[in-house]
Amino acid sequence: MKINGNAIRPGMIIEHQNRLWVARRTMHTQPGKGGAYLQVELKDIRSGTKLNERFRASEAVERVRLDEKEYQFLYADGDMLTLMDQETYDQINIHKDLVGEPAVFLQDGMMLTVSTYEDEPLAVALPESVVLEVVETEPTVKGQTAAASYKPAMMSNGIRIMVPPHIETGTRVVVMTADQTYLERAKD
Structure with missing residues (x-):
């Protein structure tokens, strides 16, 4: 879905330079000369690299919608986590890095939300x-x-x-x- 460059908000996932980025911070800037723009701090979802980019209102940006599904945490085996789909009972293995620092809170049976793009897990959210x-x-x-x-x-x-x-x-x-x-x- 295309959106205007000035409609980007923190937490949105966009496709830019053929990669997926999550917007971390945004700041509207109106310089004395020239048109206003949105300064956006982006973080690459897959590699974790950061990028600061300027988007003008006239630019079209592709907003990416991720599929979200609930999984039950079963167990950790080294750096891999095993999760189970509650509807089909299929199990998937994901790397602990997708959870990040909150992985210390994982408990047996905990329900997690896994965000995927084209069937590739990109992020895991724990309960609040x-x-x-x-x-x-x-x-x-x-x-x-x-x-x-x-x-x-x-x-x-x-x-x-x-x-x-x-x-x-x-x-x-x-x-x-x-x-x-x-x-x-x-x-x-």
Whole structure:
């Protein structure tokens, strides 16, 4: 689908120079001389290389639509992840790099969204949040809760996050997968 060059938004996937790119940042610029343009930071989906490109409103850009499908995470074998299609029960293997840093949050049975283009997996999205158990944290010091302070905590998957002072070892908390931050105490 063709779109105007100034209609590109962060997160959109476009075809440019015969490659697929995801727009990371966009900034409208109107110089004193000449027409306005959109400065776009692009990242190649396959190789990860970055490119800064200018698009004018008069330029036509090909926007790519990816197919998205839900898969269930079964297990990890080295750098490969095995996922299962919930409708056909077919299994696929993908490289852990498609998930990126959030791979530390993978749990057995977790539902993942796999984005494909022409049957080639390009990206894997985890749920926005996961429930983890605090395995180690410092005890609360009385009177320390007057100000909004946080303390470090080790989670059951091995990452460290900052939690409020009232969270103790053994507590289950909700953690955001995108930025590895504490959201709330789990409601279970």
